[in-house]
Amino acid sequence: MPRPRLKSRENLVQNAMWVFWTKGYYATSVDDLVKATGVARSGIYSEFGGKAEAFQSCLAHYRKVVTGPAIAILNDQEDGLQAIRQYFSYFIDKHRQHGLPGPGCFIANVVTEVAPHSEAVDREVSAHKAKLQQGFKAALRRAVGQARCDLSPSEIESLANFLTIASQGLWSYARTMHELTEIENFARDALVLVEAKLSPIQEEYRSDR
Amino acid sequence: MPRPRLKSRENLVQNAMWVFWTKGYYATSVDDLVKATGVARSGIYSEFGGKAEAFQSCLAHYRKVVTGPAIAILNDQEDGLQAIRQYFSYFIDKHRQHGLPGPGCFIANVVTEVAPHSEAVDREVSAHKAKLQQGFKAALRRAVGQARCDLSPSEIESLANFLTIASQGLWSYARTMHELTEIENFARDALVLVEAKLSPIQEEYRSDR
DNA sequence: ATAGTTTCGGAACGATCGTTCTATAAGGGG
DNA sequence: CCCCTTATAGAACGATCGTTCCGAAACTAT
Numbered sequence: 170m171p172r173p174r175l176k177s178r179e180n181l182v183q184n185a186m187w188v189f190w191t192k193g194y195y196a197t198s199v200d201d202l203v204k205a206t207g208v209a210r211s212g213i214y215s216e217f218g219g220k221a222e223a224f225q226s227c228l229a230h231y232r233k234v235v236t237g238p239a240i241a242i243l244n245d246q247e248d249g250l251q252a253i254r255q256y257f258s259y260f261i262d263k264h265r266q267h268g269l270p271g272p273g274c275f276i277a278n279v280v281t282e283v284a285p286h287s288e289a290v291d292r293e294v295s296a297h298k299a300k301l302q303q304g305f306k307a308a309l310r311r312a313v314g315q316a317r318c319d320l321s322p323s324e325i326e327s328l329a330n331f332l333t334i335a336s337q338g339l340w341s342y343a344r345t346m347h348e349l350t351e352i353e354n355f356a357r358d359a360l361v362l363v364e365a366k367l368s369p370i371q372e373e374y375r376s377d378r
Numbered sequence: 379m380p381r382p383r384l385k386s387r388e389n390l391v392q393n394a395m396w397v398f399w400t401k402g403y404y405a406t407s408v409d410d411l412v413k414a415t416g417v418a419r420s421g422i423y424s425e426f427g428g429k430a431e432a433f434q435s436c437l438a439h440y441r442k443v444v445t446g447p448a449i450a451i452l453n454d455q456e457d458g459l460q461a462i463r464q465y466f467s468y469f470i471d472k473h474r475q476h477g478l479p480g481p482g483c484f485i486a487n488v489v490t491e492v493a494p495h496s497e498a499v500d501r502e503v504s505a506h507k508a509k510l511q512q513g514f515k516a517a518l519r520r521a522v523g524q525a526r527c528d529l530s531p532s533e534i535e536s537l538a539n540f541l542t543i544a545s546q547g548l549w550s551y552a553r554t555m556h557e558l559t560e561i562e563n564f565a566r567d568a569l570v571l572v573e574a575k576l577s578p579i580q581e582e583y584r585s586d587r
Numbered sequence: 588a589t590a591g592t593t594t595c596g597g598a599a600c601g602a603t604c605g606t607t608c609t610a611t612a613a614g615g616g617g
Numbered sequence: 618c619c620c621c622t623t624a625t626a627g628a629a630c631g632a633t634c635g636t637t638c639c640g641a642a643a644c645t646a647t
Contacts, residue, residue: 193491195404199605209625220605270494277550278490281482282402284554291554298551331544331567338547341486342507345493345500358540362571383594408635418595429635
């Protein structure tokens with residue numbers, strides 16, 4: 170009965186997400202969304218409700234199609250160390266496709282710009298952080314078992330938390346980096362540190378304080 | 379001869395900086411600056427030139443009064459490890475004063491929100507990153523000497539780069555953290571990793587790939 | 588006291604913001 | 618065929634944006 174939607178509606182969320190991701194929330198106008206998506210103003214309002222809700226939907230979409238698969242690698246790849254390696258490779262590949270300076274991680278951008286102003290966004294960010302951290306933890310647990318070293322559960326928890334926050338720094342700076350090797354070097358160094366932690370004798374040489 | 383400026387002009391940059399720092403660039407209006415600083419619109423325009431220039435001045439001011447002293451600790455504190463410890467303590471103390479969730483690091487906020495849209499801001503961010511990284515490098519060099527271990531210059535460079543980017547993640551997430559211990563734990567874990575790196579025997583147990 | 592100079596407070600500008608509304612176009616069921 | 622529903626494009630809304638402008642206030646040097 171009704172007039173059929175134009176095909177542009179199929180990719181509405183995907184295209185809107187890209188605009189918010191690269192330009193940020195406040196610097197993106199509804200007109201930007203109209204132009205970038207090819208969907209009429211009313212279409213955007215009927216689909217999302219408003220700019221704030223559109224942003225929220227794009228953020229959820231990002232978690233589903235971008236960070237979801239990345240965290241799945243951490244959870245599913247049997248070799249724990251290899252899982253962490255592939256997690257970084259996943260984002261590095263994305264940045265290779267997008268070109269540098271890249272868009273970084275949508276969530277990393279949102280943490281500083283929007284999360285402090287919106288409870289709903291803050292909850293989404295917290296949920297992501299928890300999922301990522303638990304992914305790192307799962308991967309580290311497997312790595313510890315495979316390396317037969319003696320990291321305690323609380324040490325694994327700490328290291329997972331550290332990796333979560335540290336990689337946030339990487340995806341932030343990816344927005345200003347001009348060379349892919351800068352990202353690759355960080356990932357390599359992170360893995361070297363994890364591997365050092367997994368060395369069975371690390372306890373003997375703890376610092377004195 | 380002329381009418382004297384009100385005393386509010388003395389703290390103009392300081393107060394304007396705080397607004398940009400906590401609210402971000404696009405979410406801050408010139409009216410917000412007027413209200414927060416107590417300086418008339420014309421005063422702000424005669425002082426800075428415009429909103430963009432005001433932001434640039436505040437960013438430079440932030441580097442002078444906030445990150446400058448922090449990086450000075452890395453460069454001046456004789457004990458290299460202690461220098462890194464005090465660098466983190468410096469920001470943790472600031473967040474203790476400000477309360478949580480805190481403002482994070484102004485520059486960390488700017489990297490994601492503004493740097494991709496402004497060459498001038500991007501240059502300021504790059505300059506900061508270089509200074510911080512070279513501070514970490516100087517502190518690490520002293521720490522290596524004091525621990526009598528065998529880290530190569532390029533390994534020191536890598537570790538300094540890693541710490542620079544990783545701490546960026548910390549100051550980003552500080553905007554959403556509700557417990558000071560979350561920040562303290564990250565700092566502690568970072569130092570544990572550095573200390574592990576400084577163990578003289580770490581080379582023997584390198585991973586196989 | 589008066590004239591001169593600069594800041595102050597706030598009105599006013601055009602542009603753009605997010606949002607709402609309206610008239611038109613496009614198909615499916617009677 | 619006509620009607621009904623819904624999406625479209627775009628006009629229009631009030632609010633707010635960054636910026637400019639102006640009269641009144643405030644202090645000094647004469």
